[in-house]
Amino acid sequence: MWHVRLLNTPFNPKVVYDGHPTLFTIKLYHGGEFTKYPDVRYIDGTVNYVDMVDIDEFSVHELDAIMKGFRYGFPPVIYYHFLVPGGDFHFGLRPLGNDQDVANFSQYASEHKVMKVYTECNVRVSGLSILSM
16 A cells, blocks of 8 residues: 655665565655746645555556545545656656556556656646647
C-alpha cells in the first residue's frame, strides 16, 4: 500500500524497489498552477512524495484517494498530468485522466522509479494543451 513520505526522510528508490519491478514513487506537485505558454512552469504549489505505489493497482481513482489525504475537496475537480522522464513542459507533459493514460504512464513508471505528477484543481478547462498518446 502506498504512503506519503514524511518530509526530509531519506529514501533511495533504487535500493528499496530492487526486486520489486511494479513499485514506484510519485513526486506529486499539488496546490499550484501552470503558467501560460511560452514560459510554462508550475508555481505556488507543494511537493510531496508518495512511495510504494504499485503500477498493477494504480489508477486515476488511486490518485483521487491520494489527493483526499491532502484534504482536497470532495468530489475533487482535479486534472492530473505526468511529465515524461527527461521531457519538459512543452513536449513532455501528458494527461493522466483515464485508463489509456494510465497505461501510457505505466510504461515509464516501471523503468523510472520516480514519476512526476502535476495537478490542477478546480479549473474548468486545463490551462495547457496536453498531448494525448
